[in-house]
Amino acid sequence: MRLTKIIATIGPACNSEEKIRQMIQGGMDVARLNFSHGTHEEHLGALQTIRTASEQLGHPVAVMQDLCGPKIRVGELKSDSVELKPGGLLRIVREAVVGDNNSISCTYPEIVDDVKEGDRILLNDGLIELQAIGKTRDYLDCKVINGGPLKPHKGINLPGVKISAPSITEKDRRDLEWGIENKVDYMALSFVRRADDIEELKELLRSRGSAIHTVAKIEKPEAIEHIEEIVQAADVIMIARGDMGVEMHVEEVPAIQKRLITLCTRFNKPVIVATQMLESMIENAAPTRAEVSDIANAILDGTDAVMLSGETSIGRHPLRALAMMAHVARRTEESMKGELPRERRLVLGDTQDFGHLIAYSVAHLARRLGVKLVIGFTASGRTVRLLSKRRMTVPILGASTGADVVRKMCLYRGVAPLRTERFTDSELMFKKGAALAVENNLAEKGDDVVFVAGLPLGASATNTLRLEHL
Structure with missing residues (x-):
């Protein structure tokens, strides 16, 4: 996996x-x-x-x-592309206009207020560089430092400029x-x-x-x-x-x-x-x-x-x-795989959070005992996220009853998210978890796996770690 x-x-x-x-x-x-x-x-x-x-x-x-x-983009242009030449001048106007190689507008009229004389203005992912050399209430005058072709709707970046936009x-x-x-x-x-x-x-x-x-x-x-x-x-x-x-x-x-x-x-x-x-x-x-x-x-x-x-x-x-x-x-x-994984341990201190403590313990169990899989039952996805951040070399089966939680776990490293039914019996839950692991080729008979869950069922926090031989 x-x-x-x-x-x-x-x-x-x-x-x-x-x-x-x-x-x-x-x-x-x-x-x-x-x-x-x-x-x-x-x-x-x-x-x-x-x-x-x-x-x-x-x-x-x-x-x-x-x-x-608040992405700032070049406005409309009269043609598919205009050529800006080094040493030339370009005016950026506050009012929306259809631009050319002499003047353009952009999606952020307040650029005229925020940019000061001497500031750099970068267009098209930084391929074109301008420098502001003067301004009025209605426009910025800029010198072209690095030129090139400019197309409509290309991005504008203002490095070092404090943007007033929300x-x-x-x-x-x-x-x-x-x-x-x-x-x-x-x-x-x-x-x-x-x-x-x-x-x-x-x-x-x-x-x-x-x-x-x-x-x-x-x-x-x-x-x-x-x-x-x-x-x-x-x-x-x-x-x-x-x-x-x-x-x-x-x-x-x-x-x-x-x-x-x-x-x-x-x-x-x-x-x-x-x-x-x-x-x-x-x-x-x-x-x-x-x-x-x-x-x-x-x-x-x-x-x-x-x-x-x-x-x-x-x-x-x-x-x-x-x-x-x-x-x-x-x-x-x-x-x-042949190396010890990079240390991802928590500085535990005096924490009383069982989720952190269990994630820390599971990572050490997985390393020392050679377990093949960690199975985490979770209502919110938090415990599985904490397990994921331990960067174990074994996969984690993240089991939840919530479809939205299952989807969110798709982003967590090392996690195979699966939806499961709601259980009223903890032993049945562990048995079903083992069956899901085998069905999805995450483990096989004879493997050691670690279960992580909150007991009794319905508990709001993870508090249980269980090692089992399939």
């Missing part, structure tokens, strides 16, 4: 019933719906296809809604209502700057009675300044290296990635490494060696999941990209 989870973005290249079925069969654990593109109707069609295919195949898949956030835009609020209504499993917030941004999102979800889990996308310098508070506030962290590599110096990204993975381990939060993992496969049928090494090193560092973006949403080879990522992950995990 592959332990590292794979998130794949749904888009025009794969948004068909046949392709989505093939992606689920090929290893997609979480389907990402990118609300920077597409309509509610298009996303609803994709969501329904995912849910139907998942049920028919008997393979749970989580759905992540990725909110656009983290949750009006569009996000409309999209959030869609996500609640359609019961997505995860909701990702873009351009998180501080923990308050995540708390605001959580409060919006709570006020509508939603149990959707939050994902904080880390891509701005302000987020790094408040990173511990953000990690503690969010349910999941995504290291969004695309905008991060534009907002900050690109050479800083590897060290930030390693730091965030370690921090998420410390706080027992799932972490995703995202963006450009197999970028060349948008066009090519095979990856570069550097891309393969990038995936492997993220796994060796301790990521819980890796993500495909344009590779599956708009790429020419979505299924090949998914298969390649699964293959690299599996091979990397095999290479780690």
Whole structure:
């Protein structure tokens, strides 16, 4: 069983019933719906296809809604592309206009207020660089430092500029209502700057009675300044290296990635490494060696999941990209089997939390006694998440009566999530767990397994660890 989870973005290249079925069969654990593109109707069609295919195949898949956030984009242009030449001038105007190579507008009119003379303005993922040289109330005058072709709707980044826009835009609020209504499993917030941004999102979800889990996308310098508070506030962290590599110096990204993975381990939060993992496969049928090494090193560092973006949403080879990522992950995990796994222990101190203590104990049992499987019965998924963050080399069967909990566990490293019936007898529950393990080829007769559960049945917390020979 592959332990590292794979998130794949749904888009025009794969948004068909046949392709989505093939992606689920090929290893997609979480389907990402990118609300920077597409309509509610298009996303609803994709969501329904995912849910139907998942049920028919008997393979749970989580759905992540990725909110656009205050992403700034170039407005409409008079042609498909305009050429900006180094040394030339470009005016960014507050009023919405159809632009050309002399002046453009953008989706954030307040750019004129926020940018100061001397600030850098990056277009098209940083390929084009401008410098503000003057401003009035109605426009910014900029000098082109690095030129190139500019197309409509390309992204604009303002490194070092304090943006006055709220983290949750009006569009996000409309999209959030869609996500609640359609019961997505995860909701990702873009351009998180501080923990308050995540708390605001959580409060919006709570006020509508939603149990959707939050994902904080880390891509701005302000987020790094408040990173511990953000990690503690969010349910999941995504290291969004695309905008991060534009907002900050690109050479800083590897060290930030390693730091965030370690921090998420410390706080027992799932972490995703995202963006450009197999970028060349948008066009090519095979990856570069550097891309393969990038995936492997993220796994060796301790990521819980890796993500495909344009590779599956708009790429020419979505299924090949998914298969390649699964293959690299599996091979990397095999290479780690002969070594002691990286230590993922808690600093226990005086904690009285049984969930933490049991996860810690199970990890040591698995290592010392050579157990083949851990079976966790969970009502909320918390205990299975804690077990997952111990980074054991054996799989975890996460069993729950709740369909939403089962789907959420699809993101947890090393977890095979399965739905089970509600039990009134604990011995019957353990017996059924063993049968599920054998039926799903996770264990076989003669194996030692560890059960983790809350007893008596209905207990609100995990308090029981049981070692059994099948």
